[in-house]
Amino acid sequence: MTQAAINVAYLAASACFIVGLKLLSSVRTARAGNLVGAVGMLVAVAATLLDRRVVDWPPVVAGLVAGSLAGTLLAVRTPMTGMPQMVGLLNGFGGAASALVASAELLRAVEGRALPGAPVAVAIAASLLVGWITLTGSLVAFAKLQEFLPGRPLPLPFQKTVNALLALAGLGLAAWLAARPDASAAFWGLSAVALVLGVTLVNPIGGADMPVVISLLNSYSGLAACATGFALGNSALIVTGALVGASGFILTRVMCRAMNRSLANVMFAAVGTGGGTAAAAAAGRQARAFGAEDVALAFDAARRVVVVPGYGMAVAQAQHVVKELADLLAKKNIDVRYAVHPVAGRMPGHMNVLLAEAGVPYDQLLELDDANALLPETDVALVVGANDITNPAARTDRSSPIYGMPILDVDRARCVVFCKRSLGSGFAGVDNPLFFNPATMMFLGDAKESLKSLVAELKK
């Protein structure tokens, strides 16, 4: 295949990605969009395989077979509750692949004594830095989400100083590599620093802030591909990487706004380290726990119920029994809606995916503003495994770490049923005054079991 024909194929692939992303922005066309993107990828890969320079097949075929098999297994076998980990892991793979390509390109150039010019060397350095940060950052995020590491923030002593020094070292080594592409100390040093930096950047960030981290790493995986594109002079990589970089960045911004925090605050503040205890001491107020029978009475008298899902629903895998409950209530002519906070769960759209898995139609899901308009006219707000996103302290308590975060105003509903494992504070380590509200019924226990008993009670 001539280079011109290959470039035409790359152009077609880029067009596919653009159209695919466009189609992904509406539920009706999203599946087609994903397919268009996959076709674009197939075209680009097929054209590259027909490139005259590709002659040594065993390494190529081995890589393709091993990778496709692993990816397929992951995609088919990961349960929906494991989606945040899976997406995180795939981000890491993409970043690592870009960094490896940049490394190989550099080593090849050095071996062939055809040193790259400064612009290419800068691109290679950028790809190494971003790509390796994406890999180890994603692995740490994966470990936290998979609970290999504790989900709470784990700041080291002098965390910020360490990160600042590492970042400076990374930039310095990148500059060195750009100036002297054959300096192997610069190459290995930069790779090592970037790998460590990925760990130290993500490690101090708590589980509740994972939606931001995952979005940001998504953006990085695109930027790494983009930098590799500059290193290879390949515009298909540049276009695609830029699209993904922009998309991840937008999601990051949406997540930060949903918490009313700056990206810098999410990255460096290690929210959730302490706290909770001070407010918990709030002088002898008692939260009232209720059994399934009492809770069922509240539902029997209701005309409208709004379900507020959170990460606890994912942990307990309670989405199916939530749907069962909603169907039962609908049969009793009760209007059931779902209020989904943008940062509920561990990645953007986490709750939407779980509810879709349970068969909840997506047009029953309300976004923040619509939900808050409806909550004052709601009889029962059923909070399933969510906490911080319903905490009224965000509206009123200036000293609260989550002050200013837009929340779902469940306290404005006539009655709140709070389905929760225990009376502990949320993932942000913040106490929730809603527990002590006279209109709140605490429904303690594993969300799945509690809701099952509620369903059984309502069927009587």
Next chain:
Amino acid sequence: MTIDGWIQLFLVFTLAVFLGFELISKVPPTLHTPLMSGSNAISGITILGALLIAGESGRSLFTWLGAAAIALAAANVAGGFLVTDRMLRMFRRRK
């Protein structure tokens, strides 16, 4: 590469960034996860560079770096597209 060549690549990059912002800023929250896993899959485009490196004649350390990059990127691509489709199959409207 010439200066003109670089300027062209930067032009492509700049336009793609703006296009990306335009395309994605209106995605509804329901689709945030599929958008992320789908865009994640296409970021596996870096596989093109890996294929050229691993497939080049003459084996060396970089051949195997390229093969490893192919495997990682292929996992990214296959896993990303498949899992996105798996999720999107589940989204349905009220009957």
